[in-house]
Amino acid sequence: MPHLYLKSNFFQSVTANKLILILSCYFVVVFNLTFLLKTYNAVLLLDKYNLLFLLSVPILLLNILLIFFSVFSVKYLLKPALIVFTFISALMTYATFSYGIVFDYGMIENTVKTSSSEAFTYLNVNAFLIVAALSVLPIMYLYKVKLTFSPLKTELTQRLKLLSLSTLSFFIIAFFFYGDYASVGRNNRTLTSYITPLKSVVSGYKFIRNNYFNEPATFTVLDNSPILLTDNEAGKRVILMVVGETARAESFSLNGYDKPTNQFTRVHHPISFKNMSSCGTATAVSVPCMFSALGRSDYQKQVANNQQNLLDIVKLANVDVLWLDNNEGCKGACNRVTTINMDKSKIHNLCDGDYCFDEVLLSPLKNKLSHLTHQTTLIVLHLIGSHGPTYYRRYPENFPKFLPDCQRSDIQNCTQEQIVNTYDNTIAYSDYVLSKMIEELSLLEEKNNIDTAMLYVSDHGESLGENGLYLHGFPYAFAPTQQTHIPMLFWSNNQNKTDQNCLNNLADNTFTHDNVFHSILGLMKVKSKTYKPNFDIFHQCNTRDLLVNNTTDEQ
Template sequence: MNSNRLPLFTRADNFVKDLTLTSNQLLLIVCAYIALILNLPFLFKSANAITGLDDFNWLFLITFPIFLFSITLLIQSLFAVKWLIKPILIITVIISTLMFYATLTYGIVFDYGMVQNTVESDSAELLSYLNLYAVVFFIVFAVIPAVLICSIKISYQPFLKELFNRITLFAGATLITVLIGTIFYSNYASVGRNNKDLIDYITPYKGIDSIYKFARKHYFYPPLKFQLLDTSPQIINKNNNKHVTVFVLGETARAQNFSLNGYNRLTNRYTANQDVISFTNISSCGTATAVSVPCMFSRLNKSNYDKRLATSQQNVIDIVHLAGTDVLWISNNNGSCKGVCTRVNTQQIATTKSNPLCDGEYCYDEALLQPLREKLHKLEYDNTLIVLHMIGSHGPTYFKRYPSNKILFTPDCQRSDIQNCTQEQLVNSYDNSIAYTDYVLNQIIIELSRLSETEDVASSMLYVSDHGESLGEKGMYLHGLPYAFAPQEQTHVPMIFWASAQVSNSTPDIDLTCLKNKSTNVFSHDMVFDAVLSITSVKSKTHHIKNDPFYGCKSASFVPLPLLESAKKIQTQSSGEH
């Protein structure tokens, strides 16, 4: 048969099968693909940084991709061993494509925190990113190149000649790297000094380095001895009246989309009528749940937070529980409590489809209300803390966070590849999720109000989100960027407090007028530990009164001033061990 009459794909397949390259040629082609295609986000960001220099040099800009290519070639040459060269190149292309997709589509970079967040995410959350666009992207940029690499024949030379050729290639790449680096040293220094985040975009080596560091720290370091920060915390309740605190742990809610904080859309139409106090200047400890949740409940502050250390010592939930408080953690977040609730009673909302509020993978946050009601009807202790962990506004499937009968803003984005929705649709979906969170918070307040009215129980609710979210601002989506250069959308979080009338009349009491006057002060997740102690009326030597927005608005006898020094000593010890 005439080969010209063969189908196009058959001829292409035959061409690839017949194509024979030396190992060096294969390295050159694949490294060029990794450096010049799969690193496009890094190259574009670098180009913007270079052209922004006062002494902008066109030659520096032109040689920059060559510099990246030569470094890629150097790294890959080190692992170009016979029989392993193809598997390693294929794995590198696959990892690079995944990172390329995440960075190009959502603005995500794979630093240590993102690796930790990814590893600790459940399968349902990871599958929420799967869509037709992602599948096609992966096939085009990873599967097809991987098949091509696998199909190409490699013509290996005798060992000594192969070794000589590899050394020659390595030496050539080294020479190019050194020459460009030397000639444009001042330019590289200037760009690096003013754009420290650039290194986080290098694909795939920054991600691989982060994976290595995460694995080394979490799987190879021996566990630390568990430390008791306070062995004798006490509940201060001179009137012996019952008190219930509901701590609502929000998910992916950013403060600027709350109408309580001045947003021009009525996203808080329910709680606006409940005389709540909204704290408008709260910053998160991290930009992802895996960091923010254990950090906010830890005595460690953002500046010295280390998860390994945090998990080896009491958190505020432990201390409140040790003081004699009945603690229950109810989660509608499949990512679990990140180790915070390990030593208290927990309840996970089942996502079974038999529950009309669930779809088999996720449940609407209204599912938290029934177990809350059941707990409120069976109060066995004078002091009770109930933590409700929401799914909140977790993306990219914002449209799955609110039922159809609670849609307020249309048209919304009914897909997971949110970058392909209009900005209006995306914001509408996100605002619907915030408005639904507000609805659930209002239902919690109603339950607590009913309890207070019928059984004269002092009750309060504190809502805090773990981190914020980017909705396409500056090309960024979702969350998880390194904190050093994360936008405010990912770090500015809401905090809402509500209390029944009995709280103002209890001992120790909370002066709500005083608290409102503090609502515009600058706070951070560092104060959550202390706020929980205050609200639950637990006195502990771990209490940092200067961190606590409630201190000064409570009975003066709640925390003796000498305890401040003890609290400072605890933090100094923790920092020293770290």
């Protein structure tokens, strides 16, 4: 009976070297198909290319994987390690094929900091079927196959032979095609990010090293005596800083988009800064970065986490600071100020047990505005905004929608029109919430003659299928503009005509998250050693508050 023979032969005993070879071939053909296709596409675009070089790419990759898996070829470690790598690689392959995600350091950090409720939004029938199709057979084989080991000396000799042959083959290919690999690599620096699972292993090692094995850093005080440059006779002031989530500038009608995504705030005439760029392409980087004095070029998480940030400095200057969060936390930015996280476990018209619509922030905002205890108050509101892939869960069912929309998490299986409509609905709903916040500030000014202003800025943008990319988190140096070009809106209840015209003239200038730190200090009228007037967007237009600028310039 042939089928019985094949079954017994398939699960026959194999040596460690043979098992490593079998799995490495599977990894090359299946889990690294994206890497191979992208490499071939890059090469075929050249006017001239070497066919032998193209043929060498999978062989070189095979040798790299053979060397990598050989590290785990210990008797009781090899099979469990290969099973784990197979399952993880299947998940990564699904994410890469479906959303264009690459698992570099930033994505590993983003993944670790993702909450369980957020992680579950990526789970769907399509994901389950694809991951199962990629991983079940090799995992079953690894589980069933009998692995044989020779005496230690013989086993070491066999492993040395495998490593020697793989290393020799690697260097032969590198010797003959070094120029080709160097040229393609220089012009396509993201290619290595698609090598599965090597890139994620290296990135994971760096993340663990940086976060769990570094020496505890000493907390650095950047300014131990910031001063609030107002007196009691000046009256109270309230600044709202609204941190958006996953909003991209090109989807704002205030920036020229052809759909009315800003119909609610438009009536309040906010100033839209049309050329604003983010610090990162993921929340875990952008949020702490925008509150840090470091700036994007110098930003390092360990340094930023262990020194004063914007909120620390204004709090020390006797500003009342409150952080209201409807997202997945402030990523360390609010660790030393009063924080209220929305209770998403409650089920009512604004919360479903996993998420809350951003309107849930309005109640605690109203409560705070009716109980102001300090002369100057800064309230930071962190929106869930347009967080994907479940865009349809970011706005109420009865909210006016652009249709047809995409009522599923595997957005790559919706049409482009559906994906864009669903995303645009999230922008429109965020705009509605912002308009309600502006109305609360206007009411506060009318009743109590309190000076108010609001600054809205998103953490990063989003890809909606452009060039086959979805979501965000792409390495910044190669990220599409959809992930880095973000919206920023400013509204004030006391902006005089001179200031308004000045800011409108600046609206087309180029700004980044680096400007946020210093612009908020300027708005709050906080004198600090950390303040840089050249980075304060409002500095040259602030005709009524020259005191803060002049005194700070002298430092």
